[in-house]
Amino acid sequence: MKGTSHLFVGTAVGAIAGYAVQPDIRTALIGAAVGGISGVVPDLDTNGLASNSITLSKKVSKWLMETAGMVILLTLIYQTVIYGLSSDIYLYGGIGLLLLIVSRLITQRRMLTITGILVMLLGLVLDQSPGVLLAGSYIIIASFLPHRSYTHSILGIVFYVYILKQLYAQWPVDGLIAAGTAGYISHLFADMKLLPVNRRGVKWFLPLWKREF
Structure with a gap:
C-alpha cells in the first residue's frame, strides 16, 4: 500500500x-x-513518504556538502597564498576533503x-x-x-x-x-496479504518466525 x-x-x-x-x-x-x-x-x-518527509533530499544534501567542501578548500588556498602555511591547514583541509568525499557516497x-x-x-x-x-x-x-x-x-x-x-x-x-x-x-x-494489492505480507513474529501474513 x-x-x-x-x-x-x-x-x-x-x-x-x-x-x-x-x-x-x-x-x-x-x-x-x-x-x-x-x-x-x-x-x-x-525510501517513501515517511523517510523522505523528514530528511533532506539526496540532491540537496550533496549540493550542500560539495559547496561547503569547496568553500573551505578555496578559503584555505587563499589564506595560504596571502598569509602562508598555518597549523590549521591540515584540520580544515581534511574537513573540506571529507565533505567532498561524503557528498559522493551519501545516500537517502x-x-x-x-x-x-x-x-x-x-x-x-x-x-x-x-x-x-x-x-x-x-x-x-x-x-x-x-x-x-x-x-x-x-x-x-x-x-x-x-x-x-x-x-x-x-x-x-x-x-x-x-x-x-x-x-x-x-x-x-x-500491508497484509489479505488485501489483493499486496504481493508481500507482514512478518508479524520476527525474529522467531519469518512467515508472511
Whole structure:
C-alpha cells in the first residue's frame, strides 16, 4: 500500500482512537494527527513518504556538502597564498576533503540515519527526553533495516508503544498513546496479504518466525 493510503488510514483510526479516549473534537483532531504520523512510521525502513518527509533530499544534501567542501578548500588556498602555511591547514583541509568525499557516497538512507542522530541530539537538549531519544534511535535503526522487517512486526509495535509512553510521561496529551498505537497497527494490517494489492505480507513474529501474513 502507498504511503498516502497509510497516512489516510492512520489519520482515520487515530481520530477514532482519540475520540474514544476523550470524546471531544480537540482530542479527535490530536488523535488524527498522531495517528496519521504513526500510520507511516513503519515505512521509515524504505525510501517513501515517511523517510523522505523528514530528511533532506539526496540532491540537496550533496549540493550542500560539495559547496561547503569547496568553500573551505578555496578559503584555505587563499589564506595560504596571502598569509602562508598555518597549523590549521591540515584540520580544515581534511574537513573540506571529507565533505567532498561524503557528498559522493551519501545516500537517502544515510540521510535518514543523520536525521535520527539529530533527533537524539534534540532529545539531549530537551532535558535528556527519553521519548525523543528513543524516537531518534528508532529512526537510526529503521534506516539500516530491510523493508517490511522489524518495523513491520509485533516487536516494532512494542518498541513504538514504549516510545509513545515515554513521550506521554513528559507531555501528557489525551489520546496520544491510543491514537499512535492504532495508527501504527493500521499500517501493518493494511500491508497484509489479505488485501489483493499486496504481493508481500507482514512478518508479524520476527525474529522467531519469518512467515508472511
